[in-house]
Amino acid sequence: xxxxxxxxxxxxxxxxxxxxTLFALTxxxxxxxxxGAHDGRHSVFFAAMFDEAIRDGAxxxxxxxxxxxxYGYPTFLLQAPLAFYVxxxxxxxxxxxxxxxxxxxxxxxxxxxxxxxGLVRRWVLxxxxxxxxxxVTVEDERCASQAGLxxxxxxxxxxxxLLDIYVRAALAETMLIGWLPWVFWAxxxxxxxxxxxxxxxxxxxxxxxxxxxxxxxxxAIIAVTPLLMVFxxxxxxxxxxxxxxxRGKQWAAVARQTGVAxxxxxxxxxxxxxxxxxxxxxGPLLSQEDWVxxxxxxxRHFVHWGQFLSPFWGFGYSDxxxxxxxxxxxxxGVMLATxxxxxxxxxxxxMWRTRxxxxxxxxxxxxxxxxxxxxxxxxxxxxxLLEVLQFPWRLLTLVIFVLSALGGLAMHLLLDxxxxxxxxxxxxxxxxxxxxxxxxxxxxxIRPASLETVEPWREDGRAVFQFERQHPDMLGYxxxxxxxxxxxxxTAQYAASxxxxxxxxxxxxxxxxxxxxxxxxxxxxxxxxHFGGVVRMQSPGVVQIRLFAFPGWQVRLNGELVxxxxxxxxxVMEIDVPAGDLRIDVAMGATPARxxxxxxxxxxxxxxxGLLYVGVRSADKAGDLASNKQIVQSTGTQ
Numbered sequence: 001x002x003x004x005x006x007x008x009x010x011x012x013x014x015x016x017x018x019x020x021t022l023f024a025l026t027x028x029x030x031x032x033x034x035x036g037a038h039d040g041r042h043s044v045f046f047a048a049m050f051d052e053a054i055r056d057g058a059x060x061x062x063x064x065x066x067x068x069x070x071y072g073y074p075t076f077l078l079q080a081p082l083a084f085y086v087x088x089x090x091x092x093x094x095x096x097x098x099x100x101x102x103x104x105x106x107x108x109x110x111x112x113x114x115x116x117x118g119l120v121r122r123w124v125l126x127x128x129x130x131x132x133x134x135x136v137t138v139e140d141e142r143c144a145s146q147a148g149l150x151x152x153x154x155x156x157x158x159x160x161x162l163l164d165i166y167v168r169a170a171l172a173e174t175m176l177i178g179w180l181p182w183v184f185w186a187x188x189x190x191x192x193x194x195x196x197x198x199x200x201x202x203x204x205x206x207x208x209x210x211x212x213x214x215x216x217x218x219x220a221i222i223a224v225t226p227l228l229m230v231f232x233x234x235x236x237x238x239x240x241x242x243x244x245x246x247r248g249k250q251w252a253a254v255a256r257q258t259g260v261a262x263x264x265x266x267x268x269x270x271x272x273x274x275x276x277x278x279x280x281x282x283g284p285l286l287s288q289e290d291w292v293x294x295x296x297x298x299x300r301h302f303v304h305w306g307q308f309l310s311p312f313w314g315f316g317y318s319d320x321x322x323x324x325x326x327x328x329x330x331x332x333g334v335m336l337a338t339x340x341x342x343x344x345x346x347x348x349x350x351m352w353r354t355r356x357x358x359x360x361x362x363x364x365x366x367x368x369x370x371x372x373x374x375x376x377x378x379x380x381x382x383x384x385l386l387e388v389l390q391f392p393w394r395l396l397t398l399v400i401f402v403l404s405a406l407g408g409l410a411m412h413l414l415l416d417x418x419x420x421x422x423x424x425x426x427x428x429x430x431x432x433x434x435x436x437x438x439x440x441x442x443x444x445x446i447r448p449a450s451l452e453t454v455e456p457w458r459e460d461g462r463a464v465f466q467f468e469r470q471h472p473d474m475l476g477y478x479x480x481x482x483x484x485x486x487x488x489x490x491t492a493q494y495a496a497s498x499x500x501x502x503x504x505x506x507x508x509x510x511x512x513x514x515x516x517x518x519x520x521x522x523x524x525x526x527x528x529x530h531f532g533g534v535v536r537m538q539s540p541g542v543v544q545i546r547l548f549a550f551p552g553w554q555v556r557l558n559g560e561l562v563x564x565x566x567x568x569x570x571x572v573m574e575i576d577v578p579a580g581d582l583r584i585d586v587a588m589g590a591t592p593a594r595x596x597x598x599x600x601x602x603x604x605x606x607x608x609x610g611l612l613y614v615g616v617r618s619a620d621k622a623g624d625l626a627s628n629k630q631i632v633q634s635t636g637t638q
């Protein structure tokens with residue numbers, strides 16, 4: 001039993017922040033939905049296919065069965081799953097898929113507000129320059145809470161954050177934005193707590209936070225991890241500079257702290273092995289050119305410096321290949337830019353007692369902005385991995401994070417009781433004025449281009465079919481496909497389903513076809529991760545299974561496992577069959593990479609739980625000793 005129980009205490013500033021965050025989500029209250037946003041349809045039909053796989057018994061879905069005119073695609077090998085699991089939680093409550101996606105949007109935005117609030121509040125109250133002996137007063141906490149409030153509002157109402165939902169409808173990236181502050185918060189607690197009692201629990205929390213970050217978006221592995229690593233090294237330097245030297249700590253202690261931080265990062269990566277390992281091993285089996293050609297060429301999506309300050313807002317695409325005349329805005333936002341300038345000025349007039357953190361945030365901002373411009377083309381050409389990011393402006397995800405934190409810190413400086421005699425005096429009313437200004441500055445952006453009725457076909461396989469018919473260049477292929485196509489034998493069946501009043505039934509798709517021999521297909525079924533049917537063969541022959549061949553498929557003939565081969569030219573499967581009534585069952589199962597990833601993640605998770613238990617017990621014991629010492633001192637007993 002734990003000997004310390006902390007009573008939860010409501011924080012009025014946090015509650016106010018969460019309430020104000022809901023204003024950004026008011027378009028979600030409509031019964032309609034913004035399917036016309038860039039990924040508006042994707043966010044819904046990805047969640048629908050994820051739901052189909054879950055309800056079919058796949059705890060960790062891989063296959064999305066309606067892609068490529070019914071041949072399917074391992075979409076969830078590439079798409080990080082966290083946002084879809086959140087949406088699935090709402091779907092399991094009985095709401096429709098579109099409503100479930102709206103629920104996931106809401107969770108992501110509330111997480112972003114809460115995480116930024118907690119991170120900035122922690123930085124204000126515990127950053128090393130305060131010193132371990134400095135008592136935190138009620139006034140300090142009030143100012144820190146107000147700074148967190150402003151930082152959270154800046155983050156929630158950053159134009160790019162609103163663009164991500166109402167222009168791009170990028171569900172996974174919005175979930176990444178929501179989780180990003182929590183990761184930095186966790187690592188700051190880990191390093192700031194040094195090796196004091198409870199460090200094992202702090203390590204476990206940091207590892208969990210980093211793993212969940214990877215589960216939000218594959219973008220996190222390539223783009224967020226470098227920034228996180230730079231922050232960790234910076235935070236270790238600050239710890240050494242302000243605590244190690246001042247307290248006479250030796251290099252060995254610094255090395256141990258570095259090792260703990262590195263262990264947390266490595267453990268987080270191991271926790272995410274269930275996603276990362278199959279992505280690395282099986283991802284190359286997919287045609288990579290589908291994601292780095294034409295509109296996905298990174299050089300078409302650079303941001304010109306003037307665009308960062310442009311008030312332009314549009315619902316088009318960043319499709320101007322040579323200039324700044326894009327159809328969507330990539331601005332920083334007037335309030336983020338204003339408070340960044342204010343922070344720079346306060347640095348120059350030396351009003352900050354320690355300048356390390358704001359200097360770090362400003363430096364990170366400049367570096368990230370530079371990477372998004374054509375000036376950095378040389379770097380994108382030098383590092384081939386960067387082209388997977390597709391859109392340089394995606395780095396605005398990180399820019400709004402660092403600028404929001406910086407804005408909150410600048411706000412704190414103006415509110416700090418130590419600065420009350422300065423000409424820049426602010427009070428609580430001043431912070432509320434800034435809060436209102438943040439909301440008003442972004443209010444025009446809280447709207448989608450249009451709202452459309454949630455029709456039944458929007459939430460099933462017909463939505464995927466309709467999208468691919470309109471955008472045939474968006475089909476994805478495996479390396480086994482010898483001849484690209486825009487239609488399949490299943491196309492007509494999808495098309496005919498629009499003429500039926502009944503809900504779409506995937507079992508009507510003709511998954512089996514007799515290529516050789518005499519026979520007839522008796523039955524077909526399609527259920528997320530399981531497919532097949534029954535054929536009656538008058539003679540031995542060959543049956544084609546209309547699914548892309550891909551690692552993990554297990555084909556059974558009358559219950560017996562059989563080998564399949566690739567059927568040309570579309571890279572689907574076929575098997576040899578004898579005469580008779582035959583039941584063919586195809587299931588997406590494990591592969592060596594998926595099994596290894598799951599085992600690594602599972603064992604690491606057990607170790608993390610162990611660290612949590614040990615760390616909490618250690619912190620409890622230390623707390624008991626401190627309490628007993630106080631009792632002894634107060635009573636005068638020996």
